[in-house]
Amino acid sequence: MRPRGERRSPVMADVAKAAGVSHQTVSRVLNDHPNVRAETRTRVLAAIDRLGYRRNLVARALVTRHSRTLGVVGFNTTLYGPASTVDGIEQAARAAGYFVSIVSLRTIDTAGMRDAIDYLADQGVDGIVVVAPQRSAARAFESLPRDMPAVAVEGQHVGEVSVVSVDQVGGARLATEHLLNLGHRTVWHVSGPSDWLEAEGRIEGWRAALQAAGRTPPEALAGDWSPHSGYAAGRRLLAMADRVTAVFVANDQMALGVLRALNEEGVKVPEQISIVGFDDIPEAEFFLPPLTTIRQDFAAVGRSSIEVLLRQIETGHECARERLIVPPRFVARASTASPR
């Protein structure tokens, strides 16, 4: 069929020859340039179709200096929260016609983050989204190339980068106020690891709500987001079960661990102790009892961050850095009740 040997895939010049025009005209058709005669356009399109031509985006990127690729640096993307955030980002980016190149980190040191950013910058991404939930990650922004558009998700407002995040403080306040309104004298807290900004925000909101109600916040119990650490916190809570009637746990997975610890000792939720979680993972509704929690809108976070980033890319940095806050939502279920 074919002359012999490898038949390389057709390039613009082949299409041009087949359609009897210049390669530039083909380029114009491909780029929807207005000044092309309709008849010429159809002829070119026919040739493209006939040859099965696909334009080489690498060559295009070389000359335009735009790859239409966005870099995403994530962390621990196996967890529900990060996975959902990255997913939201990917959806939004693709909807806007951008590719997404992902680097998922295991450990969260500044050096690793810096490497990831370098790696993506080398690849020629047009912008970078950093899902930077930790304090140490924030510093990595300093190593961003000066002219690289970037946005931080769940990050700190540091330096020149825009930030999109969920209102952790507000969410924690929602949770705590709910428990206070039920009549609990105070609310205990199982927190996330201390260098996570989300953990900090949730502690802050919890404290603020207690103080606004005139209560002195007790010591928070530190966890690491895992169900296992929640379980450990639950055991510690049990040791002072006579004093605790309500607990705000910084995420649903840890809440599951707490639930399990209480259950082991026959402590009834919500009759003896009320529990509120955070995240609203799909499983939360089916915990025993169904978990009252705070839902984060990850899709909205993804969408907003891409919007902010594209605005930066398209205006060529002339727009001001922004700070977008996505509100969380209280989801009432069966793990809370008034104290007896």
Next chain:
Amino acid sequence: MRPRGERRSPVMADVAKAAGVSHQTVSRVLNDHPNVRAETRTRVLAAIDRLGYRRNLVARALVTRHSRTLGVVGFNTTLYGPASTVDGIEQAARAAGYFVSIVSLRTIDTAGMRDAIDYLADQGVDGIVVVAPQRSAARAFESLPRDMPAVAVEGQHVGEVSVVSVDQVGGARLATEHLLNLGHRTVWHVSGPSDWLEAEGRIEGWRAALQAAGRTPPEALAGDWSPHSGYAAGRRLLAMADRVTAVFVANDQMALGVLRALNEEGVKVPEQISIVGFDDIPEAEFFLPPLTTIRQDFAAVGRSSIEVLLRQIETGHECARERLIVPPRFVARASTASPR
């Protein structure tokens, strides 16, 4: 400081001038070509460092025809299983020096899959990993460009593509045999959606184990992987609680739903009914009771698929298509017991 106006980032020629060599020598240093004098090399490296030069990978990709980017088509990457698989793939790819470009699909029609593959092919990826857990996804492979290396993860062995997957049949057999060995007369099954290959494999393994023990498999209850559908299946199981003593649920999330339904009616697990799940999500250990389940090694799947794909890329397609099976592991916890 700078002459005026935008200072474009340095290119190879700038480095060459600064080091007093030709651009080709710079290229050689960058590519670790052996025949460069040590003194020259250090001089070039110094210049690179001084100018802050970074090589333009896009230009490189244009001439080498290799982007060192791998495409990944995923589906519903918010779920634990898919998220872990994609994560494993990403880790393995980066370790091998490849970028990963991800497209995550919401709905799973052949057309969407085809678009995703086209999209990635346009971008110039060197190969594609398709996480194709459904029957309908398998057909999309037909639209792969003939010379595009590809591997299917959790997919069907169709046509020319290599496949890497977990041994679903074996895993299901493990689960069912465990229950049988405990002395249960039969084992019920809550299955995944019918067009999912994983769901099929698990049904097959469950049936095979029952038949090998001389039992007639009962009708499977269909779910859709969600805890909610597990709950619904649990309610149906309750209606015939006198006849069921053991249930193999096709994933942990559904098992959670079943657990909840049984708990609502006061049916004790494992005393009255034994439950085995599949996946071993991080939460499973903290269910009430801790869930006995089958663990999949997603990292291994990711690693293997990248290995297979790179072999294809590097040998230029001359290697045979492969079929790799990753074994699952039985994880004993507290949700199973012998029948009374």
Next chain:
DNA sequence: AACCCTCTTGTTAGCGTTCACAGTCTTGCC
């Protein structure tokens, strides 16, 4: 008729690399 404007098309020159080839400089050995 000469002119200008707009629409359409073609020509040429890069974008920043690597590849293929052609030099030049050592070195070792007769």
Next chain:
DNA sequence: GGCAAGACTGTGAACGCTAACAAGAGGGTT
């Protein structure tokens, strides 16, 4: 000293595309 083999370095031409400019055709105006 002469010469070949190897080590090192430079030159020019791709890779496939878009940007910038040039040029021809046609229409309306002066």
